[in-house]
Amino acid sequence: MSETIRNTSVATPFAADADLLAQTETAVRAAGAVLRERFGDVVRYRTREELMDALAANDDAVLDILRPRLAALRPDARWVDAELDGGALPPGEWWIVDPVEGNVNHLHALPEWAVTATLVRDNQPVLTVVHLPLTGETYTALAGAGAHLDGRPLHVSETTDLGLSIVATSQARPDEDETVVRRVGSSITEMLIDALVVRIAVPATLHLVNVAAGRIDAFWQFAGGRADLLPGALLVTEAGGQISDAQGRPWTLASDSFLAAAPGVHADAVTTLTR
Structure with missing residues (x-):
């Protein structure tokens, strides 16, 4: 399976x-x-x-x-x-x-x-x-x-414009590998250019419940464990959102990145995160 x-x-x-x-x-x-x-x-x-x-x-x-x-x-x-x-x-x-x-x-x-x-x-x-x-x-x-x-x-946001979107990210864990840290920093810079507002805080789950509730439009994270992503992944999916990795590929428990977004901004969020 x-x-x-x-x-x-x-x-x-x-x-x-x-x-x-x-x-x-x-x-x-x-x-x-x-x-x-x-x-x-x-x-x-x-x-x-x-x-x-x-x-x-x-x-x-x-x-x-x-x-x-x-x-x-x-x-x-x-x-x-x-x-x-x-x-x-x-x-x-x-x-x-x-x-x-x-x-x-x-x-x-x-x-x-x-x-x-x-x-x-x-x-x-x-x-x-x-x-x-x-x-x-x-x-x-x-x-x-x-x-x-x-x-x-709950239902995710109906927005279709990343430029009008509130997006969020989180630090997966302390003492993260430097490569991951620099990837996170670069992605925040790109989102600051493309999105309306970027929220940065822990924990991931509280951002994800906001995506499911339509309060924010997208959340992404690099690295991360099962416990901080699975609850939100199910909530967002069941609220009508899209889940993938940061490159738009199907997300699995083995993925090294995560993206949850309203369908109307998912593709643009992938573009931003892979630029």
Whole structure:
């Protein structure tokens, strides 16, 4: 089976996956409540080790709630432990979870963070939940059934002019390879020339929910892991958007770039990113 993200009906009975989505949402919301309780003052650290310990403490607090609940929902599904990893997965079902998407923002008392959980079946995302505990918003998508915000259908922007578009990008990870960093910088320059406004911030998922909701028109990123791209990939696809790599080729879990855009500006965004 191809790894390419595509908008198709899932293999198991639709109703079963719809019910599973609802139960996954309940679990993610419960975990998000714990994370919200931990939010407040800036967490101070002096060394890289102290930073990593603080990040891990947030992750552990969420996973203590979320992991057993998701395991109970799909006992045979395996778990992806490394949030920053990419590439195709072995066949079967996998939970891809980012317990604190935007963890460094949470530590710095910035509001851009979320809890995400995505079920992947044979390298195809089946369902996803993205919960923003500070606002209470929950974005959901089920393959073949659309994307929603708190039950309201989402649709990508209808814009057809990149010059009138708000676009966004994100840093995939700290300590990125210099080649990737320079590629990111060059792409930002090109988008500053062609688009109306360029937003640059972490995490990727919060840009992608905005693409799905039609608030911004395109998002691109070089490199990146499954956990920061798969939830948004399914949301954007189910909201009517286009997903590819930066060169316009089908995006897979093995791709080294990612582009999500409204159909009316996708081709122009590819042109900009490959110039």
